[in-house]
């Protein structure tokens with residue numbers, strides 16, 4: 001698929017590397033001049049994969065948002081060409097919120113008036129996106145939102161990059177629960193001191 005990733009930091013960089021490895025065509029929607037983080041990523045994936053956000057979005061069917069959540073209030077209203085694309089929101093409104101919206105997902109849906117918005121790639125650390133395999137087995141990803149096709153696309157991308165399954169958490173009303181799951185991972189990994197090499201997996205008897 002043709003995928004634009006807006007945000008070239010930890011999460012954007014990890015997803016870009018993995019999606020490229022899986023055979024997808026990835027364009028980074030970046031700020032220019034490129035930041036140090038962007039330049040570091042460019043040395044790994046190539047400078048030709050960096051474009052102005054509007055151009056990256058124009059050339060893609062799927063747009064993954066990996067910026068701080070409040071940034072969507074600046075960038076999304078300027079992107080008339082984002083309509084009709086599948087938008088994957090990987091942000092967490094933990095340190096900052098997008099204005100009066102509870103999450104970036106809510107802001108994106110309201111601003112774009114698009115149904116094809118899905119929350120995914122927010123529930124685990126970026127290191128786990130770069131390598132989702134523990135002891136030979138993939139860990140799990142989770143997604144939420146009303147749009148079934150958007151969830152299918154996000155779920156397929158998660159599996160393409162090595163997650164074992166992408167569990168559907170439910171509709172839009174479960175998006176904030178998914179951010180709480182992210183906070184639960186952060187709590188265990190950082191506040192409770194278990195370290196970032198931990199991951200969630202659903203097991204069955």
Ligand SMILES: NC(=O)c1ccc[n+]([C@@H]2O[C@H](COP(=O)([O-])OP(=O)(O)OC[C@H]3O[C@@H](n4cnc5c(N)ncnc54)[C@H](OP(=O)(O)O)[C@@H]3O)[C@@H](O)[C@H]2O)c1
Pocket residue numbers: 006007008009010011012029030031034035036037038066067068069071074075090091092093094121122123124125126127
């Ligand atoms: N870190 C994790 O493990 C993790 C896991 C799951 C979800 N998340 C969520 O994912 C999001 C990104 O986290 P991160 O750790 O990847 O952050 P990060 O490394 O700081 O990267 C954020 C990126 O957003 C870009 N950005 C900031 N303002 C922008 C603007 N106005 N226009 C375009 N790009 C802009 C930055 O660009 P410049 O470099 O050019 O400044 C940077 O590339 C956050 O919402 C976070 O809650 C993080």
